Amino acid sequence: MSLLEFENVTLRFGGVIAVNDLSFSVKKGEVFALVGPNGAGKSTAFNLISRFYQPTAGQIHFDGHDLLSHKASDVAALGIARTFQNNELFDHSTVLQNLLIGRHRHRKTNFLAEIFFTPSVRKAEIQNREMVEEIIEFLDLQPYRDKMIAGLPYGVRKVVELGRALATGPKMLMLDEPASGLSVEETTDMRWWIDDIRRQMGITVLMVEHDMGLVSNVSDRVLALADGSKLAQGTPAEVQTDPAVLKAYLGEVA
Amino acid sequence: MRVHFKTSYNQDIRLFEDKWTLFVYSLLIILSFLMPYILDVFYLGEMTNVLIWAIAGLGLMLLTGHTGQASLGHAAFLALGCYSYAILVQKGVPFLIAFPLSSVITGVVGMIVAIPALRLRGIYLAIATLAMSILVDDVIVLAEPFTGGVSGIFSEPIFLFGMEIDRWGTPIAFYYVALVTIIIVTFGYANIMRSPLGRSFVAVRDSEVSAQAMGVNIARTKMISFGLSCAITGLAGALMGLFAGIFNNETFSVVISIQLLMMIVIGGLGSIHGAFFGAIIIGFLPQFLSISKEYVGDFIGGSAVAIPGLEFGVFGMILIAFIMFEPNGIYGRWVKIRTWFELFPFYRKGMFKRQKSFLKTERLQ
Numbered sequence: 001m002s003l004l005e006f007e008n009v010t011l012r013f014g015g016v017i018a019v020n021d022l023s024f025s026v027k028k029g030e031v032f033a034l035v036g037p038n039g040a041g042k043s044t045a046f047n048l049i050s051r052f053y054q055p056t057a058g059q060i061h062f063d064g065h066d067l068l069s070h071k072a073s074d075v076a077a078l079g080i081a082r083t084f085q086n087n088e089l090f091d092h093s094t095v096l097q098n099l100l101i102g103r104h105r106h107r108k109t110n111f112l113a114e115i116f117f118t119p120s121v122r123k124a125e126i127q128n129r130e131m132v133e134e135i136i137e138f139l140d141l142q143p144y145r146d147k148m149i150a151g152l153p154y155g156v157r158k159v160v161e162l163g164r165a166l167a168t169g170p171k172m173l174m175l176d177e178p179a180s181g182l183s184v185e186e187t188t189d190m191r192w193w194i195d196d197i198r199r200q201m202g203i204t205v206l207m208v209e210h211d212m213g214l215v216s217n218v219s220d221r222v223l224a225l226a227d228g229s230k231l232a233q234g235t236p237a238e239v240q241t242d243p244a245v246l247k248a249y250l251g252e253v254a
Numbered sequence: 255m256r257v258h259f260k261t262s263y264n265q266d267i268r269l270f271e272d273k274w275t276l277f278v279y280s281l282l283i284i285l286s287f288l289m290p291y292i293l294d295v296f297y298l299g300e301m302t303n304v305l306i307w308a309i310a311g312l313g314l315m316l317l318t319g320h321t322g323q324a325s326l327g328h329a330a331f332l333a334l335g336c337y338s339y340a341i342l343v344q345k346g347v348p349f350l351i352a353f354p355l356s357s358v359i360t361g362v363v364g365m366i367v368a369i370p371a372l373r374l375r376g377i378y379l380a381i382a383t384l385a386m387s388i389l390v391d392d393v394i395v396l397a398e399p400f401t402g403g404v405s406g407i408f409s410e411p412i413f414l415f416g417m418e419i420d421r422w423g424t425p426i427a428f429y430y431v432a433l434v435t436i437i438i439v440t441f442g443y444a445n446i447m448r449s450p451l452g453r454s455f456v457a458v459r460d461s462e463v464s465a466q467a468m469g470v471n472i473a474r475t476k477m478i479s480f481g482l483s484c485a486i487t488g489l490a491g492a493l494m495g496l497f498a499g500i501f502n503n504e505t506f507s508v509v510i511s512i513q514l515l516m517m518i519v520i521g522g523l524g525s526i527h528g529a530f531f532g533a534i535i536i537g538f539l540p541q542f543l544s545i546s547k548e549y550v551g552d553f554i555g556g557s558a559v560a561i562p563g564l565e566f567g568v569f570g571m572i573l574i575a576f577i578m579f580e581p582n583g584i585y586g587r588w589v590k591i592r593t594w595f596e597l598f599p600f601y602r603k604g605m606f607k608r609q610k611s612f613l614k615t616e617r618l619q
Contacts, residue, residue, distance in 0.1 A: 076469030
């Protein structure tokens with residue numbers, strides 16, 4: 001059963017076609033990777049799902065909902081969480097506070113109750129912390145719990161961003177280049193985490209990644225894009241040997 | 255160095271992180287309640303002034319320091335709070351209703367103003383709110399039947415529990431009114447900052463894009479921030495009117511807006527402490543200058559000299575010095591000093607050095 005469905009989605013910025021008549025679907029419980037050269041429209045596809053961009057034409061469905069009828073701030077409530085290519089953390093907050101923001105979509109108390117910090121607010125806060133603490137344990141973030149983001153190394157920030165997305169309790173996790181800027185060791189960790197997220201938590205993963213090693217290790221299916229259009233789709237091995245993909249990456253044999 | 259070994263989630267949530275902090279702040283509150291027995295009437299009046307400025311500072315801190323929306327229009331909301339309170343009291347509304355009501359009125363108007371203003375960001379928002387500050391001057395003159403126009407109106411003394419409270423007749427009681435107000439406001443503020451609302455404010459300040467992806471409704475969050483900020487500022491305005499006694503269109507000029515913003519920058523953006531530190535500087539500096547002017551006058555061997563614009567010159571210099579040497583304000587400096595003592599002798603110079611910030615995602619909107 002497909003969780004996310006792109007139907008003939010096109011996005012134009014003036015004369016530039018960023019995404020061209022793109023159709024694909026992501027099945028529940030799989031790891032689906034988007035690959036392609038720079039400017040292929042991978043991040044644009046993410047931003048379309050996040051509702052930062054409005055498609056020029058086409059339909060996007062998520063879990064039986066028409067995604068295009070939702071605002072950007074309501075996407076999280078449907079069960080979609082994401083990370084960003086270049087970290088978008090809240091720099092002047094601690095790791096714990098960053099993860100707690102992830103719980104925002106589960107907020108049930110209103111601001112008046114929060115001003116007086118009523119017992120119900122306290123109860124909700126404790127619940128939030130219990131959830132967040134599980135994620136801290138899952139991602140081994142204990143040493144950084146009360147550290148400011150501004151002082152953390154890049155690799156840790158990437159993990160915090162993954163944690164923040166997980167804290168929302170999503171159905172689908174979108175990872176925008178989870179391994180970019182990571183060391184070999186950190187990339188291996190990331191690989192096991194993605195595996196665990198899918199197997200233990202049952203979360204569908206949609207990711208954009210350039211590291212083909214990581215892609216072929218974790219993903220079930222791969223979609224290769226170039227210039228906003230679909231080049232090839234299939235298992236990692238199939239896509240890597242596809243002539244159209246080779247041509248887009250390496251050029252033609254002279 | 256104090257190490258916190260946490261054994262429950264409540265420990266993480268509570269307002270004071272340990273018994274020592276609780277003790278220090280309790281001592282501070284007790285001390286401020288004993289102030290009337292320590293200070294003479296003149297300095298008590300100055301203290302009251304500082305408290306009122308601190309309330310206004312808390313108002314602006316919520317919006318600028320924690321939500322990241324610069325406002326140069328908060329004098330307009332001070333005026334609104336002040337006039338709405340004075341007019342309500344003139345109509346016979348008792349203090350205990352008129353005071354919170356003036357705050358609610360200011361908050362609601364603030365929210366309405368926020369709707370168009372929130373389409374703007376950064377410097378453009380500052381300019382739009384600056385315009386509001388200038389506009390309010392004319393509005394007060396035009397609405398003469400209510401506001402008394404250029405000749406101004408009086409804020410009647412407070413009648414509370416059968417007592418008449420005003421700044422000159424019963425300075426001690428008036429000090430307590432300001433003190434209780436600021437304690438309540440600070441308590442509410444601290445509660446906001448430890449709940450989802452406060453976190454969403456900070457999220458909007460630090461990255462709108464990812465706040466949105468986490469399900470924070472940016473427009474609504476900014477509106478609530480604007481509303482709460484203005485509501486607090488309204489309280490400060492009502493107290494300012496009572497403190498001044500009489501006020502007109504010129505009492506709440508643009509200069510007050512700028513002073514407010516300066517105050518929270520000097521105090522330290524993004525901290526409750528900053529509003530208090532800033533208010534102490536803004537509140538006491540004029541007195542400090544006039545006293546030191548006398549000494550200088552004596553020293554040179556003449557009468558006290560009047561130097562036009564001295565106060566603003568010194569304010570400006572302090573502001574420049576802070577932006578250059580301590581952008582985190584007095585509170586930032588205080589945190590460093592505290593850390594030095596806590597970690598002695600292991601403090602390193604680079605500990606608070608600003609980290610290289612990694613590239614942010616290109617702004618989408």
